[in-house]
Amino acid sequence: MSYFICVLYKCSAQQINTIQVIPANPTTLDTISLIVDMWFTSGSCDQHMQQIFISGNSIYCSTLHCTGMLTVICGDVDTFKINPLPSGNYTSYIQVDQGGLPAPCTPGIVAGDSDSVTFVVTPVTGISNYVKEDFFSVKVNENDINMIFKNPDEVRLITLTDITGRLLFSSTTVSDNMRIIKPTSRGAYLLNVVLKEGTITSRKIISDH
DSSP: OHHHHHHHTTTOSEEEEEEEEESSSOBTTOOEEEEEEEEESSEEEEEEEEEEEEETTEEEEEEEEEEEEEOSOEEEEEEEEEOOOOSEEEEEEEEEEEEESSSSOOBOSSOOOEEEEEEEEBOOOOOOSOTTTSSEEEEEOSSEEEEEESOGGGEEEEEEEETTOOEEEEESOOOSEEEEEOOSSOEEEEEEEEETTSOEEEEEEEEOO
16 A cells, blocks of 8 residues: 555655746736645644745745645645746746645655646736827726727727736727727736737736725
8 A cells, every 4th residue: 555655646745736936927017926836744834934036037935835744645836926027938937846844844755746837927018008109008997998099991900808818808990989898897908909910919908896
């Protein structure tokens, strides 16, 4: 039976289940969250320490969990916050270690689990709020989002996404004065306008009522 458990859990006292990047398609204006879901072979998971270090396009994240003596599978989720980054391709390396309480604890002899995730940060083209100074303006009303385009023929696509990158609205039909239904949930959203020449302009929308 002990051999079976060793194979199932890769002989490790800790394991990374999933790594999630939020938002899924970050821009140079976004604060990025790396959500790391993991489990440990003893509990409880009451205390932990984490570090993050950025070198060029590599991001190194490490977490050390101090666990108790209970012989249970203990799950936990860590969040690493990353300030807005320059545009480019990035790789984040995650290292998870486990030690015994009380804190500060030291990791065990066997190295903890490690994994990595890649994501792309895209640039955002800033635009004015005034039609007379630019081609696009937005007004967030109580029930809708009002978009006014100076030259709608220049626009190829409009999309609205939430902060995780989930598509909420998409249209290739553009008029000089458009209205779309505003999301009912409070929070931040991203309105993206793709021009026929290929330029992408994004505007962050805040729904607070």
